[in-house]
Amino acid sequence: MIKRKFMYAFILLSLSIVLVVNYYSSLESLWMLILIPAVTTVILCPTWKAAITVGFSSFILMVITEFVFHRVQPSFRDAVHLMITGAVEWIIFMTASFFQIRTAKMIAELGNLALTDPLTKIYNRRYLDWNLEKSSLFPNKEQSMTLILFDIDYFKAINDTFGHNAGDMVLKKVCRVVKEIIRESDIFVRTGGEEFLIFLQDCSLEQGIKLAERIRKTVEETDFVYKDKRIYVTISVGVSKYSKEKDLKEFTEKADQALYQAKETGRNKVVVI
Incomplete structure (x- = not known):
């Protein structure tokens, strides 16, 4: 329970830092930092539903911050760079999510095998x-x-x-x-x-x-x-x-x-x- 609370706090803190850094910076590649809270969330909840939700939310948050709340409106060139950064971030995030979800599933299956009778499929x-x-x-x-x-x-x-x-x-x-x-x-x-x-x-x-x-x-x-x-x-x-x-x-x-x-x-x- 303490470990989960620490991870929740880490996600909120790292996400806040990412938003502040990208609000005051014009360097689009810094949005790659959003992978830190995003991947941590999937580690905490290793499901495809969570991964897709976090992935889309991160992309929408990036777009809103850059095009709505940013102090300086990005040029067309900046927008292209932002889209490329978002695509790269999405690929890296989904790849990391795939391995994390598969690993969590394998660990759960091994745990079930250790505690389940192989013949009758009930607890042992x-x-x-x-x-x-x-x-x-x-x-x-x-x-x-x-x-x-x-x-x-x-x-x-x-x-x-x-x-x-x-x-x-x-x-x-x-x-x-x-x-x-x-x-x-x-x-x-x-x-x-x-x-x-x-x-x-x-x-x-x-x-x-x-x-x-x-x-x-x-x-x-x-x-x-x-x-x-x-x-x-x-x-x-x-x-x-x-x-x-x-x-x-x-x-x-x-x-x-x-x-x-x-x-x-x-x-x-x-x-x-």
């Missing part, structure tokens, strides 16, 4: 550990929060009987089923091989239990077919409610105990602790 354990360590998983801990922890019953038997490709199909389809049920604000994480976790922010325990039961029932009723062979898939679910007196690690351990009970007492059920 690294994402969970990173946020638990920072205690930033939920910015508002005053809200009610519920945790659902579930795993696929007898998943090893599915792999052994139908093969690992069938297992991968089951994992991906279970995730699609769950994603269609939960809200966009809910955080869905693959924590292990066949184990998954869902953080429900602003969700009471009663609502969480209903959602967990809906997920369990939907998975049980979903057709899982691999090479014309139907695979019967169920899940065991543990549910716990977050308490302000406990940290998020205790929160997850409580749900893990509930999941263990669900598996030990028959599987394909929801247990609440």
Whole structure:
């Protein structure tokens, strides 16, 4: 946040200096200095919408300053020089913007890859550990929060009987089923091989239990077919409610105990602790 505030201040200061210098100077090439605040803006907001807006705004600002507010009206020759300077500035700016936007996109994609499970395309354990360590998983801990922890019953038997490709199909389809049920604000994480976790922010325990039961029932009723062979898939679910007196690690351990009970007492059920 401090870094962004500094960059905003730098943009305003450098833009002010560029306007003052070019208002009192008759040297058109000094308008190249406007690249400093323009490129800094794109670094701060690396999108093509921002780049095009800043590029056109810089050109219009240059024209207005020279032809409307300048103390000495430029000659035709000066106007030509100004247009050439503007064109060169535009080319340099758009080139710099292209590389900055592409770099920012690549960094974002690498970040997503590091925090996303490549098979199911949901968050992975690294994402969970990173946020638990920072205690930033939920910015508002005053809200009610519920945790659902579930795993696929007898998943090893599915792999052994139908093969690992069938297992991968089951994992991906279970995730699609769950994603269609939960809200966009809910955080869905693959924590292990066949184990998954869902953080429900602003969700009471009663609502969480209903959602967990809906997920369990939907998975049980979903057709899982691999090479014309139907695979019967169920899940065991543990549910716990977050308490302000406990940290998020205790929160997850409580749900893990509930999941263990669900598996030990028959599987394909929801247990609440």
